[in-house]
Amino acid sequence: MRSYLHIKIKGKMLWSFCAILILGIVITCCSITVFTINQPDTATVGSTVPISVNFTYHNIYASSTENLVFGFLVPKGWATAQNCKITYTSTVGNGSMVLMPSTVTEPQSNGLSWPAALLKKFGIGGNLVNDMEWVVYQSDVGYPLSNGEEISAILNISLKVGADNNNTLCKLGYVIAESADGLRPIDGSLDNNGAKYEYYAEQITPCFMLTGGSGDVVDFCNPQLTSVDPPKSLDNDFITLTFDGTVTNTALPSGSAVYLCATANTSDGKTYTVCDQSAKTQFIQTAAGSNKYKITIWPRSYFGISDAQTIVNMNYFVTDVTGNIKVGYGNTASPFTYTFKCN
Amino acid sequence: MNSLKIFNMKRFYKFNSSVRLLVIFALLGWTSCKVESLKPPAEATKDVSGNWVVIAATRNGTDLTSIVDFSQFKLSFSQGKYTLINKLPFLVSQNGTYSLDDPQYPFQISFTPTGSKAVSTAFTYPIVNGVRQLTLTFSPGCPNNTYVYTFQKAN
Numbered sequence: 001m002r003s004y005l006h007i008k009i010k011g012k013m014l015w016s017f018c019a020i021l022i023l024g025i026v027i028t029c030c031s032i033t034v035f036t037i038n039q040p041d042t043a044t045v046g047s048t049v050p051i052s053v054n055f056t057y058h059n060i061y062a063s064s065t066e067n068l069v070f071g072f073l074v075p076k077g078w079a080t081a082q083n084c085k086i087t088y089t090s091t092v093g094n095g096s097m098v099l100m101p102s103t104v105t106e107p108q109s110n111g112l113s114w115p116a117a118l119l120k121k122f123g124i125g126g127n128l129v130n131d132m133e134w135v136v137y138q139s140d141v142g143y144p145l146s147n148g149e150e151i152s153a154i155l156n157i158s159l160k161v162g163a164d165n166n167n168t169l170c171k172l173g174y175v176i177a178e179s180a181d182g183l184r185p186i187d188g189s190l191d192n193n194g195a196k197y198e199y200y201a202e203q204i205t206p207c208f209m210l211t212g213g214s215g216d217v218v219d220f221c222n223p224q225l226t227s228v229d230p231p232k233s234l235d236n237d238f239i240t241l242t243f244d245g246t247v248t249n250t251a252l253p254s255g256s257a258v259y260l261c262a263t264a265n266t267s268d269g270k271t272y273t274v275c276d277q278s279a280k281t282q283f284i285q286t287a288a289g290s291n292k293y294k295i296t297i298w299p300r301s302y303f304g305i306s307d308a309q310t311i312v313n314m315n316y317f318v319t320d321v322t323g324n325i326k327v328g329y330g331n332t333a334s335p336f337t338y339t340f341k342c343n
Numbered sequence: 344m345n346s347l348k349i350f351n352m353k354r355f356y357k358f359n360s361s362v363r364l365l366v367i368f369a370l371l372g373w374t375s376c377k378v379e380s381l382k383p384p385a386e387a388t389k390d391v392s393g394n395w396v397v398i399a400a401t402r403n404g405t406d407l408t409s410i411v412d413f414s415q416f417k418l419s420f421s422q423g424k425y426t427l428i429n430k431l432p433f434l435v436s437q438n439g440t441y442s443l444d445d446p447q448y449p450f451q452i453s454f455t456p457t458g459s460k461a462v463s464t465a466f467t468y469p470i471v472n473g474v475r476q477l478t479l480t481f482s483p484g485c486p487n488n489t490y491v492y493t494f495q496k497a498n
Binding site for chain 2: 229230232233234235236237238240284294296298300301307342
């Protein structure tokens with residue numbers, strides 16, 4: 001019995017020692033203690049926007065070589081991977097941020113790529129149109145971090161905005177992490193100052209406004225009276241238009257039947273209008289009394305164009321059953337507009 | 344000497360009957376263990392002929408089945424030709440010819456609209472609840488918008 005107890009105590013000590021050793025090896029992490037973003041509030045389509053991201057991170061565990069990881073939430077239409085250059089200056093070295101290879105997986109997400117892992121964890125950062133993407137970069141070289149080391153770094157971002165030529169309102173998102181721990185959740189470890197140790201940091205900035213484009217206004221920030229899904233489509237897609245009567249009080253009585261009154265403009269300069277109030281044009285209320293409606297159409301068939309024609313854009317109103325009450329863009333008498341394009 | 348002879352004869356007969364037994368067993372063994380040539384039955388050629396109707400459809404993962412009327416749309420295969428009846432967005436928009444990459448184990452189907460180039464797409468051809476289904480994935484509009492139609496033969 002005595003011997004058994006003795007062995008048990010030895011085993012316990014051994015396990016404790018191993019656990020500490022393993023923790024020391026595995027958790028080589030960095031708490032981000034400073035994280036500020038210097039980003040303009042507005043820009044014009046096609047301009048290059050300078051953004052700086054300033055942060056400090058602090059390593060309290062065993063030393064390890066790690067790459068800095070930067071996730072950038074941006075509208076897909078900006079083609080950021082092709083239109084963005086990022087350099088860094090830091091207390092351990094200077095260099096460039098390079099696109100994270102698609103084959104690299106985020107360490108905490110069971111095989112998900114970095115963009116997919118960021119999308120799963122942070123979504124689209126409170127933007128209301130599902131046409132945002134996470135573009136992920138890592139430092140061109142890894143840096144060894146010793147226990148207790150603190151690194152200050154600045155990311156200098158040059159982003160050419162508005163490749164899709166759309167006037168845009170959106171919330172940009174920023175995530176700083178390192179390659180070893182990735183998006184490891186807070187696990188009770190404490191930093192030197194007693195604060196909970198955080199393995200990554202995320203910030204979504206207030207609404208950024210892009211003007212001067214000739215395309216549609218795409219508002220990711222504010223609820224819209226109408227929206228189109230998919231956000232990017234051609235006339236040979238099925239498109240779903242949503243009318244959300246809860247966004248603001250309109251002249252259309254809440255919960256009543258509403259209809260689509262639309263005009264398509266084709267590439268050969270012709271217009272096709274469908275503005276009757278029938279089963280074909282009626283929006284379906286998503287739930288009784290919800291005052292939210294949807295209609296799904298195949299534009300080519302809906303407007304009755306020939307095989308040789310292509311619809312370039314569409315102007316539309318939402319009407320009541322008489323067709324006399326028409327609600328347009330921003331609850332005005334101007335029509336909503338939608339351009340058929342893929343980028 | 345006589346007795347020796349008798350003894351030898353006995354041994355001879357005994358030996359002879361042993362050999363006979365051995366030969367019989369060997370013959371039995373040889374005939375019973377004949378290796379038959381095993382030839383699996385040939386995989387049936389996949390015949391997609393007939394009219395197919397959409398029983399499920401998605402756009403970028405969103406179910407369209409309940410919000411779009413697919414009941415009139417038919418895809419008809421017959422003698423190497425396909426016909427679209429009551430058209431909806433599809434891989435091709437004109438009638439033409441079709442072919443499978445392998446008639447026995449097809450993984451791809453090609454549609455060649457009359458006067459246009461062939462368009463191929465991966466397809467699956469499972470039997471679900473005893474009924475053959477045909478699932479096609481394609482992008483009729485923007486390349487980023489992916490549609491999946493699941494067809495079943497019309498009765």
